[in-house]
Amino acid sequence: MAATREPISRRERPAKPALTRRGIVDTAVRIMRSDGLDKVTMRRLAQELDTGPASLYVYVANTAELHGAVLDALLGEVDLAAEEAGAGWREQLVQVLTSYTFVLFEHPRLARSALVAHPGGENYLNLVERVLGLLSRGGVPVGQAAWGVDTLLQYATATAAEHGTREQDPAAQDDWDALTRAVHDADEATHPAIRAHLPALLAGPDESRLTWGFDVLINGIIHTPAPLEG
Amino acid sequence: MAATREPISRRERPAKPALTRRGIVDTAVRIMRSDGLDKVTMRRLAQELDTGPASLYVYVANTAELHGAVLDALLGEVDLAAEEAGAGWREQLVQVLTSYTFVLFEHPRLARSALVAHPGGENYLNLVERVLGLLSRGGVPVGQAAWGVDTLLQYATATAAEHGTREQDPAAQDDWDALTRAVHDADEATHPAIRAHLPALLAGPDESRLTWGFDVLINGIIHTPAPLEG
């Protein structure tokens, strides 16, 4: 038995792979999928990669940049094709945006960072290109399309950040309960409009509401000229 | 000299005031104004109030709830009046929303939490009431107004979170630079639409763009019936 042992100096350890930016980001994505973005920390990542946190700073500027890289990796899952036979540009646009929203829905914490740290990665650029192309095909003037793409993606991102499901934390539920109570307790005398809009005001954010939001924006973008249009 | 000394037992200390929720939130607001939301931590707050962090948990459930309270305190600054003589409902609505956005603009980190932790405080409720009232006055159907108020406030909040100024951190600048470079480097072959929309695509988020966004949403809300309208 002992004869089969390798010399200690080259015992078969898991052969710690060389550190690369790619490997770091991939590991970060894996941690996020299994444990959520909260756990994608320099220390946890270093532990997973069998090194110290300081080593990561050779490949990654800081935690924010790392999260940005994770986000762009995730955007690779967005379905940009949406080429249903005969579908018009509007239907295709809504499909692409819905796909984007659903991808972020699984990771609301990431959606929150997407709102602040403007992505700028390759996959994000492809998404912008696709949305602009569809608006263009719909005859939307350049100025309106350029500002419109931002508004559309912002709406999708914010909705995912707001109503995302992954971390079904009970705190979010408490929040919602508190709001429901506050709205229901709203006085007829001081808050008549809230009472008048009550049922719809508290309707949950389902897919029909998401689609309505996209329609609102598309209609608005079409019908609202940008100032100083060039 | 020594004769003027009080007995040690009642030496004039600054008379540490009793802990109250109100006092805690006020102190939190003060810290945020001077040092930003990042510094509004349980430990810093405890230090400022001359106690230990554990004591705060008698009055505040956790950090998220505390930040929510700070947010609602800040919303007291929103100008809900906006009663320019002869101004129509649309102009007043845009004014109220602009005031809300400007308040959050000073505190983008807080805007980010507002997006997630739905407020539900008194000041937030008053804002919702005001916006609903104005939409109502504009003849917007109940279902569209109820969903519309959410969309409008979400746009305002997300814009503040995205472009807020307070913490002019250089990281945000780097981000923007990276995006600018990525967009400029976009290939004519692979990203023709980005190139075609180039100047407007990178135009900064000034007030005219904010107003355009409000107009887009208001136009869209007016012209997009909600499904199953009741």
Add this chain to the structure above:
DNA sequence: ACCTGAACACCGTTCAAGT
């Protein structure tokens, strides 16, 4: 009931020193 000290279990980031 309210308050506290102390502890538990973490963070991001830097830096001098090694290879």
Add this chain to the structure above:
DNA sequence: ACCTGAACACCGTTCAAGT
């Protein structure tokens, strides 16, 4: 150039013990 150990300066939250 890349990697590391160790340190610095923090976090949120809980809990047993005190008043």
